Amino acid sequence: MAVARPTCVRPYAGSAHSYLRTVKFAEITHLVRLEVALDLRQRATWAGMLLYVVSAVYVCFLAVKSGLGTATWNALFWIILLFAAFNALARSFQREDGGRQLYLYTLVDPRSVILARAFYNAVTMVVLSLLSLAVYLLLLGSSNLDNADMGQFLFAVVLGGIGFASVLTLISAIAARAGNGIGLMAILGFPLVLPLLLLVMRASKLALDGVAWSVISTYFGGIVLLDLITITLAWILFPYLWRD
Amino acid sequence: MKYWWKFLGIGLLLFASIAALRTPLSPALVHVSPDRVAPGPAVVEVLGYNTNFQKGSTVGYLENAGQRVCGSAEVIDATHLRLTLEVPAGMKDHLTTVGIDQLRYDGALFTEGLGSGIESGACGPGVNKIDLSGVAFTFPNRSILYESIRNLHFHVPMWFAMIFLMGISVVYSIRTLGSNSLEHDRASVSAAQVGLVFCALGLITGAVWARATWGAFWTNDVKLNGAAVTGLIYLAYLVLRGSVQDAHKRARLAGIYNIFAFVLLVLFLFVVPRLNAIDSLHPGNGGNGGFSDLDLDNRLRAIFYPAVLGWILLGVWMFTLKNRASKLNDQLDR
């Protein structure tokens, strides 16, 4: 096992000073590498996620053909991405059945686990968002991008993907611990994703209309703030989730 | 006196409810007929609400872009006036205001024969035919709202009580994580359940009021979305609790979700609307003036704040009852 630093085996004990512990970058890097290795071994999961997106976009294509207005085009894209995010992130803690969780628990700080997982999920979501966008453009046409500021739009897509990952990582952990997979995750996650979804949809709509940076930067700031708050909360709360 | 706050709550609710229902609306002009004005001689029938016009005649005027046309107003009865005047051509704005003494009806008439403005007449104060005595304490009389402005003291406190109860719930959730105690967990879920009662009441009353003022039971409005999301979050919280068997694990998972959800909820309710600048039909949002811009808003506040406090106290009382009952229930089950 590549996970190093067995010196920090002390499990979280709930004492006040543990809040002051710093982020352990070495541990996180190792955990992310572990994730990558595991995912490379199970390529079927990635194929599954991609297939999900392609199917969803294709269904939309069959339902609406083309000629959508910009607002609808934008909304449809984000709805597809939202469902793709739920599908992709629900499995992020499903692997942790009994043995493996106990093993990780004794080896590393739970906070490193959540940060590594959030980071890995964010990367996953960014890749997935961009791929979805490509498929979406291919099937539903790109005429709505005529007036768009592509830089802003891509930035909105990337930020949205990271945002989904940061909100849904902890939710996925809760749902997995409750022993009730994707169904519970959808119920728990939907109302919490809404603030982010509203901001990001508005931002990408503005980007499609090609507004100035000064207008749209407020939204980007809001999204980044939301991401930071959710990650911080996950960082604070996750150790309690691990305790048994 | 151990129960003082309960008596305080009841007293406040009693005061606020009676005052909210008994305070009259201020006198106002609410309707004019015909609803458009064209150059030439015009007779406008004016309908007052809660007015007590005294028999005789007084001064009335039309006002367009700050320029006035004076006329004479004949009182028919306590709530009816007939305003006779000679309308010149060339008024500037589309909407013309009707005024009788101190009372005004902004934008009452649709103007025909627009031009570049008229010579403003000087309408001196007429013989005061509007009896405003005996209406010292009144609610603002606003068009569209009319009497339903009283709902401010019933519908809005539901949301205050709900947010307060959800706040109690999240405080107990934090304590649950710290202490791992099932007592705190029970308090947390009791508060959330009572909060959901207030959420449901707020939603239903809001739908009725929305139908009466905006013409639809549900509109795409930030405040409505916020309320709906709050309901969904706490229903999800209850579902999460229902799907975990082990009591301590349930307490922890529910506590974590509660804290996470509450922070996001606060962001959704108070930060996102400001950022998003979404137009809201509710007062105080998106260019829509709050109730505070109403004249003499202190009249509303004097009753609104006691109502809010009263409902919060009632909510807390309901929470303690619920909590004690489920505690007893748990002990009986054991």
Added chain:
Amino acid sequence: MKYFTSLALLLFTLQAKAQNAAPSWLEESLYGNGKINTVVIVVAIIYLGIGLWMFSMDRKLSRMEKKLKP
């Protein structure tokens, strides 16, 4: 009484201004008498809601009493 006639008139004129079609029963009941009925409905809903909550609490207590007896 003098309010009442004016209120009735107000209702009529408001309706006439709002739309030309005949008002539905719902609009009639909501907009009537300067929209006071809206307030009546709202207050009734709140009282009903709190009453239902009391009723459910009552039943909960009865269930516990039953459990306590044997």
